[in-house]
Amino acid sequence: MRWSEIKEEPCSLARTVSVIGDRWTLLILRDCFLGVRRFDDFQGRLGVTRHVLADRLTKLVEHGVLARSPYLEHPPRFEYRLTQKGRDLHPVIMGLVHWGDMHMAGEDGRPLLHRHKRCGCDFDPVLVCSACAEPVTARDVETRPGPGARLDWS
Amino acid sequence: MRWSEIKEEPCSLARTVSVIGDRWTLLILRDCFLGVRRFDDFQGRLGVTRHVLADRLTKLVEHGVLARSPYLEHPPRFEYRLTQKGRDLHPVIMGLVHWGDMHMAGEDGRPLLHRHKRCGCDFDPVLVCSACAEPVTARDVETRPGPGARLDWS
DNA sequence: TGTTTTAAGTTCCAAAATAGAACTTACAGA
DNA sequence: TCTGTAAGTTCTATTTTGGAACTTAAAACA
Numbered sequence: 001m002r003w004s005e006i007k008e009e010p011c012s013l014a015r016t017v018s019v020i021g022d023r024w025t026l027l028i029l030r031d032c033f034l035g036v037r038r039f040d041d042f043q044g045r046l047g048v049t050r051h052v053l054a055d056r057l058t059k060l061v062e063h064g065v066l067a068r069s070p071y072l073e074h075p076p077r078f079e080y081r082l083t084q085k086g087r088d089l090h091p092v093i094m095g096l097v098h099w100g101d102m103h104m105a106g107e108d109g110r111p112l113l114h115r116h117k118r119c120g121c122d123f124d125p126v127l128v129c130s131a132c133a134e135p136v137t138a139r140d141v142e143t144r145p146g147p148g149a150r151l152d153w154s
Numbered sequence: 155m156r157w158s159e160i161k162e163e164p165c166s167l168a169r170t171v172s173v174i175g176d177r178w179t180l181l182i183l184r185d186c187f188l189g190v191r192r193f194d195d196f197q198g199r200l201g202v203t204r205h206v207l208a209d210r211l212t213k214l215v216e217h218g219v220l221a222r223s224p225y226l227e228h229p230p231r232f233e234y235r236l237t238q239k240g241r242d243l244h245p246v247i248m249g250l251v252h253w254g255d256m257h258m259a260g261e262d263g264r265p266l267l268h269r270h271k272r273c274g275c276d277f278d279p280v281l282v283c284s285a286c287a288e289p290v291t292a293r294d295v296e297t298r299p300g301p302g303a304r305l306d307w308s
Numbered sequence: 309t310g311t312t313t314t315a316a317g318t319t320c321c322a323a324a325a326t327a328g329a330a331c332t333t334a335c336a337g338a
Numbered sequence: 339t340c341t342g343t344a345a346g347t348t349c350t351a352t353t354t355t356g357g358a359a360c361t362t363a364a365a366a367c368a
Contacts, residue, residue, distance in 0.1 A: 001201035002324095002356080006177065010265040012254025013184045013247065019258070021177040023160065030167045033292060039345050047155035049327055054346060075335040077344060082292075085257055090292040091281040092249040093167065099246060100166025103239055104173070109301035111164040117294050121285035127245040128282050131275035138187060138236075138244040140271050147263035156327080156353095193316050203356055208317060229364040231315060 010150040019063045020089065024048050025056050026096065032066065032086065033093055037079040065089070094125040164304040173217045174243065178202050179210050180250065186220065186240065187247055191233040219243070248279040 007018035020026060027046050036042055043053055057080055060066040065086040071079045082089075094114070101110040101124070116123045129136050161172035174180060181200050190196055197207050211234055214220040219240040225233045248268070255264040255278070270277045283290050 003177070005201075006181075007258075011184070012251045012258060012264060012266065014181060014254075015258035016250045016254035017177050017180050021175075021180050023157070023171045023175040026171050026175050027160075027168060030165070034297065040343080043345095047159075049329090050346065051328095051348085052326065055325095072335095072344090075333090075344075087292045088253055088256060090290075090295075091279070092246065092253060094281060094290075094295075095246040095249045096170045097166045099242055100168075100170035102242060104161075104166060104169035106302055110166060111300055111302040111304070112166065112297050113300040115296045115298065116283040116285060116288075116290060117296055118288060119283060119286035121283070123286075123290070124284040125245070125281045125290065126284050126287075127248060127279045128287075129270040129273060129275070130278040130280045131270060132273035132277075133280075133282075133287075134270075134272060136244075136248075136270060136277070136279065138241045141244075141248075142269045142271055143188065143266050144269065146265055146267040148260055148265040150265070194314080197316095203358090204317065205319085205357095206355065226315090226364095229315075229362085 010148060016092075019059075019065065020092075022056075024052055025060065026093075028053070028056055028060070029065075029086070029089060029093060030097075032080070032082050033090065037081055039078070039080075042080075060086070091125070091127075095127075098125050164302060170246075173213075173219065174246075176210075178206055179214065180247075182207070182210055182214070183219075183240070183243060183247060184251075186234070186236050187244065191235055193232070193234075196234075214240070245279065245281075249281075252279050 003018060006014050009015065020029065024046070027048070028042060031042055031045055036045065039050075039053065039057070042048070042057075043050055046053070048056075057066065057068070061068050061080070063085075064083055066080045067083050068078050068080055071077055097112070097114075105111070113122050114124075115121065127136050128134060157172060160168050163169065174183065178200070181202070182196060185196055185199055190199060193204075193207065193211070196202070196211075197204055200207070202210075211220065211222070215222050215234070217239075218237055220234045221237050222232050222234055225231055251266070251268075259265070267276050268278075269275065281290050282288060
């Protein structure tokens with residue numbers, strides 16, 4: 001199956017993955033959340049080939065995750081910033097970082113700390129239920145088809 | 155840069171991405187959380203080539219995300235189950251699904267509903283601060299180097 | 309007994325994507 | 339004029355993927 005077919009699946013995860021589901025895109029988004037905005041800065045930090053970087057940035061702009069806007073007219077220079085749709089990926093990025101902190105950190109500990117400005121503490125992300133505000137684990141969740149389900153698909 | 159180099163980066167997100175950061179792996183994990191366990195079931199549902207599926211399952215087992223165990227001795231048959239390390243990816247999967255629900259759902263709405271068994275309600279995942287339990291947005295977060303940071307890296 | 313089916317892969321080739329490096333364009337400053 | 343910078347584009351060689359067929363081992367069927 002090809003990328004182009006995956007995004008047609010009646011599955012929100014498959015559709016999300018069709019937009020951001022490759023290693024370079026996820027690393028680009030990490031840098032976006034750290035404030036990186038310019039082509040050469042992404043390229044230097046990531047070590048991705050310029051060809052692939054240009055391709056991924058274009059796709060993210062097409063999908064409305066990033067916005068490309070000029071920051072200089074002469075010569076023409078552009079920067080890439082997260083849109084609201086892009087900022088909505090923050091829980092995904094935090095989730096990935098947290099899993100890495102828990103399971104992939106070396107002996108020295110985690111490479112990056114996150115501070116919650118409102119309360120001033122270093123924190124970990126915790127996933128809670130929007131209805132009862134209690135933490136949710138995999139075992140607490142049951143799924144069933146929603147209105148957008150397709151009958152030929154389980 | 156190659157996969158093998160990415161996992162050496164002093165960045166928890168890069169390390170996580172080196173394990174699960176490709177489209178097929180994320181789709182395999184989705185199916186794991188939905189209860190799929192067998193090679194041919196993954197293959198049939200995903201439409202991934204058997205070659206790639208075998209490769210991804212092997213990698214997930216090597217990284218301790220899945221466990222491969224026999225469910226029949228004669229003939230030998232195996233199944234793949236999430237380990238605790240694998241179940242710890244639940245917030246990531248829920249985050250990806252939720253973003254798809256918000257931004258990629260068609261007119262009919264989301265394909266799948268999630269119910270929180272403890273409170274009985276359909277819910278969305280909400281990310282809160284482990285220190286103050288308040289919801290966290292991208293703008294509320296400040297980062298700084300942790301103990302595992304490398305000096306030559308920002 | 310011989311044939312088909314099932315599960316879990318492996319093998320093969322052609323097509324697509326990626327890595328790495330060089331090249332381009334447009335302007336600024338020395 | 340020469341050098342540098344930003345944001346790409348182009349080129350070739352290598353790697354990965356898609357698609358299909360093949361393998362192995364046992365069970366079920368006719």
